[in-house]
Amino acid sequence: MDIEGFIRDKLAKQNKSLNKEEEKSLEGILANRIMEYKNINHDNAILMAKSVIDEVQTTLDIQNSDDEFLKELIAIPKADIAMGEMGVGSRGAGDFFVHRKIAEIVASTNSSSLVNPEAQDDGGVVKSPVGSEDDNEVYITTAVDGIHSRLSEYPFLGGFHVARASLRDVCVMGAEPVAIISDIHLADDGDVGKLFDFTAGVATVSELIDVPIVAGSTLRVGGDMVLGDRLVSAVGSIGVSNYPPTARKRAEAGDVILLTEGSGGGTITTTAIYNGFSDVVWETMDISFIKASNALVRDNLVKDVHAMTDVTNGGLRGDAHEISTTTGLGLEFNEEDIRKMVTPKVLNMLETLDIDPLGVSIDSLMIVAPEDIAKEVTKSIESVGVKISEIGTVDNTGIPRMIKQDGKEEILEPLFREAAYTKIKKLVGDTTPEDFEIMKEKVQNAANNSIKKKDKVVDYILNKD
Structure with a gap:
């Protein structure tokens, strides 16, 4: 459960500051939710609830700041279309459309690569600056995949299959895998054993194909703000080739x-x-x-x-x-x-x-x-x-x-x-939703606004001195 998201949603629906009675009621509701996950008494649950509400309300004060650019910086260029509505992650027409919009944001950086997200391909490829002769050319392929969401309760299988998926994306670009990286996020109440089980799954693939795991990161999902034991993670792979990507x-x-x-x-x-x-x-x-x-x-x-x-x-x-x-x-x-x-x-x-x-x-x-x-x-x-x-x-x-x-x-x-x-x-x-074309237009506008925001921040950082 995302307790910060829960409070933000409640405050957004109120659309005004809470009076004492409303705040006390919200504290009670959240305290009960916290006690469903945490083995703590009611008084401590109330203290946690008060802290969350206070933190969220403090962040909302930025909206009253005189710094218009700061307010723009933290504001989300919303599409008013939810992930599930658009089918993001469901590997269909809606998902493909959103991925093309992500590619447009990447392309707006004008950075060069041989294969980038615009190609909607399996991995990205850059040419190594080392060497200029044909027989010295080295192509570096990278790819990253996230664990299947329904395998959170089966970390070993999740790790095994996401490692294979990432390596596959490198292989299909004609590269030979040389390294694996792993990123694990486990929610606050998750058993630490999940971390080890997931890593063992990744390590199984690593050992079978003799490609080393070289780096990674381990964090909590949402820090103190997400209760439960949901595991989300990703595995990346790096490969090299002496030939242009397939x-x-x-x-x-x-x-x-x-x-x-x-x-x-x-x-x-x-x-x-x-x-x-x-x-x-x-x-x-x-x-x-x-x-x-x-x-x-x-x-x-x-x-x-x-x-x-x-x-x-x-x-x-x-x-x-x-x-x-x-x-x-x-x-x-x-x-x-x-x-x-x-x-x-x-x-x-x-x-x-x-x-x-x-x-x-x-x-x-x-x-x-x-x-x-x-x-x-x-x-x-x-x-x-x-x-x-x-x-x-x-x-x-x-x-x-x-x-x-x-x-x-x-x-x-x-x-x-x-x-x-x-x-x-x-x-x-x-x-396909009847209003799919309208949904796509809203998503396009959100992507365009994200590019404008990126450009504005880049300009600010380059010229602030």
């Missing part, structure tokens, strides 16, 4: 699309745990993806591959749409060939639960390469015991589409949210 924008018409067998990661694990398919959890515990990408590095094939991506955000529907949007090219997939590349246990679970296999993360490696190179890629990946198959081709139609099992053609478009894989997600649904 970014989505390098795909060309005539290329062949290959897909490795996928058994899922955090999303499939969550689906299994919360729907009673516990045996499927073991299907996800592997490093096949990293073995496959490392084989391409070993066999010096990365330089010949045009593009690679992991089938995660929004499933293959989302990836196909993003590749087509980025390149302007079309992609044609064969549904039956794709289904064969989902492990039988995972596919059976998804079909039993009526979950679209093309709309969720199955953690396959998708490779786009010229036809002659595709044969070498297949041989290389199969040599490390990973299954791979051709699932489609790239063309100039500009439309991502799939040939279904009945021979009909379906245009691949991301849903508003990725395919619902838990009961609560099915209740929320994936239907």
Whole structure:
């Protein structure tokens, strides 16, 4: 429970200073909430409640300051659209739109990189300033992923899968992973053992692929202001390569699309745990993806591959749409060939639960390469015991589409949210809101105002002396 957020919300709804009676009532309500989490007596809970209310009210006094720039600095350029309303984090059309707005803010800095968030790719890439000769070129890839929110109660699995996800994002850019970093935030009442369990999950992946964990950070979620035991965390990875990144924008018409067998990661694990398919959890515990990408590095094939991506955000529907949007090219997939590349246990679970296999993360490696190179890629990946198959081709139609099992053609478009894989997600649904265009306009305005604010602060800092 976010007790600071609780008080801010109550004060905002009052829209005025509290009188003594209102303040005492609010103290009592908050004290009762605190006692639900803390093993303290009522008097101490009241003291905590008073402190929180006093701190929040003090911060609100800034609104009466004569310093207009300070008030602007701390004010949020609101979109008046909530995260859940927009589908942020749900790997669908709303989420993709917001990520493009984040990319616009990043692009406004005018800092240069080979691959940045504008490409909506898996990782970012910069060219090392060391050396100028072709044989000395070094490309540095970075990526960061957050733990699946529903795995907070299963820290080891959360750590294992977020580490794999971060490393995958480095691998698909054609880089060889060289380091892992970890950031853990555990709420005030969380058992310290959660920190160790999460770290052990990350360390398991580190040991399996011999890539060291080199740095990290450990903090409480919201400090004293958040009660409970929620764990949120992220793992970052760094990789290096002597060849330009295999970014989505390098795909060309005539290329062949290959897909490795996928058994899922955090999303499939969550689906299994919360729907009673516990045996499927073991299907996800592997490093096949990293073995496959490392084989391409070993066999010096990365330089010949045009593009690679992991089938995660929004499933293959989302990836196909993003590749087509980025390149302007079309992609044609064969549904039956794709289904064969989902492990039988995972596919059976998804079909039993009526979950679209093309709309969720199955953690396959998708490779786009010229036809002659595709044969070498297949041989290389199969040599490390990973299954791979051709699932489609790239063309100039500009439309991502799939040939279904009945021979009909379906245009691949991301849903508003990725395919619902838990009961609560099915209740929320994936239907695009009727006012989606209005929502996008409000989000766009908030992003624009954030850029203006950034520019103003940069100008102030550069010229204050």
